Amino acid sequence: MQALQSLADNYNYFITIFLMVSGLYIVIARGNMIKKLIGLAMFQSSVYLLYLSPGKIVGGTAPVLDPAFTVYSNPLPHVLMLTAIVVGVATLALGLALTVRIYEAYGTVNEDQIFARDNKK
Amino acid sequence: MILLTLLAAVTIAIIQQRELFGVVVLSGVYSFLMASVMIVLDAVDVAMTEASVGAGISTVLLLATLHLTKARESRRLQRPYIPLAVALITGAALVWGTQGMPKFGAANTPMHTHVAPRYLKDSLPVMGVPNVVTTVLANYRGFDTFGEVTVVLTAGLGVMILLRGRRKSKKKKPKGKDKNKAKGAKSKTSPAQTTTASRAEGA
Amino acid sequence: MKLDVILRVTTKFMLPFIVLFALYVHFHGDYGPGGGFQAGVISAAAFILYALVFGIEATQRVVPQRLLEVLMPLGVLIYAAAGLPAMVLGKTFLDYSVLAHDVKHAHEWGIFIVESGVLITVASTMLAIFYAFVERGR
Incomplete structure (x- = not known):
């Protein structure tokens, strides 16, 4: 019962950790660069969750001020993550552009084949 | 809580899926789920951004990249034991770290x-x-x-x-500046456009 | 693309509403969820939809590449320009209180100018990135 309670209390954090670890696993284990970038994006979005979860207050509402409400969730993580998402997509685009250039140079986006070709030279 | 579980399920599907087109579609699903979770967490601004950026722009960009490269992930030779171990150890350390985190929703x-x-x-x-x-x-x-x-x-x-920049030594003609391509390349682009569009529709 | 009559008509029908929604998100960002970032991405998405359905040439006739190249830095400059008057008058950078007589209005104006800069830069950058990818695919 105790364990179940603690699981429910920390469920957000556990899912965050799961997403983070999966992103990390994809980045390390998969050779395909597009897949790696998607893994990186997943890692990034787990960080969004990590910031937003503690900002929530039970019974609070979105931080748009109105006389009808008194309890608001913390606006600060929202601001940070808002900018992080837009910057994230910009960097994703940059990574994809690099991938396209690598494909044009090597004819593949798989790490193993690129390394093999480098060693052959 | 259900949304979070769905998020985890989509993550597993992304790891399993080898067809990159499917991965891109799943990452769109992932973004929308993430946006829903953000609404539950009261972050409406962030949810709006995530829905438009994650599911809109980055899906389009990923599809464009798939169009420019090969869409299939090749199987790796060695088994992924080392990355799995690294990921699990990191995960264990992070789970240990949650002991110090505040309770969810505490004010x-x-x-x-x-x-x-x-x-x-x-x-x-x-x-x-x-x-x-x-x-x-x-x-x-x-x-x-x-x-x-x-x-x-x-x-x-x-x-x-x-x-x-201009592409070197490929069969397609090198691109000049803006003026001549507006007239010249009309017939050439439409197939590329069609595939991207129909793929996006399929998503 | 000859087969997609439904797609074309629906897109034409939807586009003004998407752009209108982007502008609503931008100008209503002070009072509800929204702001420059979201509005920029939504309006870029509208043009990307147009490009997906009608082809890149049609889109580049509406928004030429040169215009984007001007708009991208222009947004950042607008943002910086919102901060400069305070600096000239001896306050700190990005202190909006000098923009109007009433402090409250000054802050509203400052936020509005800054968000407009964000909107312009984000929208044009996203569209420029999309153009770059599409042009590469030719």
Whole structure:
């Protein structure tokens, strides 16, 4: 019962950790660069969750001020993550552009084949 | 909670899926789920951004990249034991770290008692703007946002530098500046456009 | 693309509403969820939809590449320009209180100018990135 309670209390954090670890696993284990970038994006979005979860207050509402409400969730993580998402997509685009250039140079986006070709030279 | 579980399920599907087109579609699903979770966490601004950016723009960009490269992930030779171990150890350390995290939804944690109350209190009387996120974004943390906009600009410039130079020695004709391609390349682009469009539709 | 009559008509029908929604998100960002970032991405998405359905040439006739190249830095400059008057008058950078007589209005104006800069830069950058990818695919 105790364990179940603690699981429910920390469920957000556990899912965050799961997403983070999966992103990390994809980045390390998969050779395909597009897949790696998607893994990186997943890692990034787990960080969004990590910031937003503690900002929530039970019974609070979105931080748009109105006389009808008194309890608001913390606006600060929202601001940070808002900018992080837009910057994230910009960097994703940059990574994809690099991938396209690598494909044009090597004819593949798989790490193993690129390394093999480098060693052959 | 259900949304979070769905998120985890989609993550597993992304790891399993080897067809990259499927991965892109799943990452769109992932973004929408993430946006829903954000709404539950009261972050409406962030949810809006995530829905439009994650499911809109980045899906389009990923599809464009797939169109330009090969869409199939090849199987790796060795088994992924080492990455799995690294990921599991990191995960274990992080789970251990949650012991020190505040309880979900608690209102008396340091992050709620130090800076945020001032933002919430001052936003309407001093700034005259009810949306606290906008106030903090553009005013209290204006310098931050200035930096972020510069980062976006720089990334855009980087992409343009990387992709707009002329391609060397391929069968397609080298691209000139803006004028001649508006007339000349009309027939050439439509198949490319069609595939991208129909793929996006399929998504 | 000859087969997609439904797609074309629906897109034409939807586009003004998407752009209108982007502008609503931008100008209503002070009072509800929204702001420059979201509005920029939504309006870029509108043009990307147009490009997906009608082809890149049609889109580049509406928004030429040169215009984007001007708009991208222009947004950042607008943002910086919002901070400069305070600096000239001896306050700190990005202190909006000098923009109008009433402090409250000054802050509203400052936020509005800054968000407009964000909107312009984000929208044009996203569209420029999309153009770059599409042009590469030719």
